[in-house]
Amino acid sequence: MTTMVEQGMVEQARPGTAAAVRRHELAAFLRHRREHITPEQVGLPRGTRRRTPGLRREEVAQLASVGVTWYTWLEQARDIQVSVQVLDALARTLFLDPSERAHLFQLAGQVDPTPATSCPSITPAVRTILATMEPMPACVQNSRYDILAYNRTYGLLLCDLDEVPPEDRNCLVLSYTHDQWRSSIVHLQDTQRLMAARFRATMAGHLAEPAWKLLLKRLRAESAEFRENWDRHEVVAHRSKRKDFDNPYVGRISVDHTDLWLGPELGPRLVTYAPADEESRQRLEKLHAIAVERDGVRVG
Known part of the structure; x- marks a missing residue:
C-alpha cells in the first residue's frame, strides 16, 4: 500500500509536475543568461578555439x-x-538585474534573503504620491519594516x-542600533517594545523565509x-497611533501615524504622519523647507 509520503515523492519526480516544470524553466533560464555573457564582461580571454556562445559551464561554476x-x-x-547562497552567487556572476534575480529565486523555490531595496509596488505613481504629500512625512515600508521609498520630509524626520x-x-534596525534615530523617538522604550511585538506577530506567516x-x-x-x-513573546497587530519626535532641526513634532496598504495583502504599506496640532504642522513645513534646500545643494 502506497503511503501519502511515497505518493508525494512519486508526484515530485513525475516529469509533468509543477516542480519539474520549474526545474526545466530554471535550467533554460540559466543557459540563456550564460550564453549572453561574454568572456570579456567577466575578465576572461576569449581565445581562438571558443565555440560556445557566451560563457562555458565550467567558467560560470568557477x-x-x-x-x-x-x-x-x-x-x-x-x-x-539549491541554497540561497549559491543562487546569490549565480545572480551576481550572470549580472542579473532585480527582476531577473527575483525570477531566479522564484524558479528555484527559494526566497531572496537580500534586504529589500526595491519593490514592484514602488511605481512612479507611488513616488508622485509621496512627493505630493509633502510637507507631511511619508514613506513606503514592507511587512519587515524595510523602508522602500520616502519623501524628503520623512528623510530628515528621525x-x-x-x-x-x-x-x-x-x-x-534603526530604532535599536542607530543613535540619532533612537534619540529622535520621544517614547523610545515603548516604541521598541511595540515594534518587536508587531514584528513577532507578522513573522508568524514568514517563519521559513531566509530574509526574515x-x-x-x-x-x-x-x-x-x-x-x-x-x-517577552508579546504580539500586537498594526494600528494607528500618535507619535512624538524630537527633531534636531525644528524641535518636538507630534503626528498621527496611519498605514495605507498598497495591495490586498498585508505587505508594502504607505506610512503617513499627519501633524497632530498647528505647531507640529508649522514645524513640518519648516523641516520640509530644510529638506528641499539640502536636496538642492546635493543636486547642484
Whole structure:
C-alpha cells in the first residue's frame, strides 16, 4: 500500500509536475543568461578555439565558486537542492538585474534573503504620491519594516536617511542600533517594545523565509534591548497611533501615524504622519523647507 509520503515523492519526480516544470524553466533560464555573457564582461580571454556562445559551464561554476558537476546538473534540470547562497552567487556572476534575480529565486523555490531595496509596488505613481504629500512625512515600508521609498520630509524626520546605507534602512534596525534615530523617538522604550511585538506577530506567516530569519538574527546579535523585548513573546497587530519626535532641526513634532496598504495583502504599506496640532504642522513645513534646500545643494 502506497503511503501519502511515497505518493508525494512519486508526484515530485513525475516529469509533468509543477516542480519539474520549474526545474526545466530554471535550467533554460540559466543557459540563456550564460550564453549572453561574454568572456570579456567577466575578465576572461576569449581565445581562438571558443565555440560556445557566451560563457562555458565550467567558467560560470568557477566564477560562482560552485562545483562544475553540480552546476551542470542544475542546467540539466536534475532534482537537486539549491541554497540561497549559491543562487546569490549565480545572480551576481550572470549580472542579473532585480527582476531577473527575483525570477531566479522564484524558479528555484527559494526566497531572496537580500534586504529589500526595491519593490514592484514602488511605481512612479507611488513616488508622485509621496512627493505630493509633502510637507507631511511619508514613506513606503514592507511587512519587515524595510523602508522602500520616502519623501524628503520623512528623510530628515528621525535622521538624515540619505546617509544611511540602503541595507540598513529598516525601522527595527534603526530604532535599536542607530543613535540619532533612537534619540529622535520621544517614547523610545515603548516604541521598541511595540515594534518587536508587531514584528513577532507578522513573522508568524514568514517563519521559513531566509530574509526574515536573517533580520531576526541580526537584531538579536546587535541589540540586547531587542533580545529582551523579543523574549517577552508579546504580539500586537498594526494600528494607528500618535507619535512624538524630537527633531534636531525644528524641535518636538507630534503626528498621527496611519498605514495605507498598497495591495490586498498585508505587505508594502504607505506610512503617513499627519501633524497632530498647528505647531507640529508649522514645524513640518519648516523641516520640509530644510529638506528641499539640502536636496538642492546635493543636486547642484
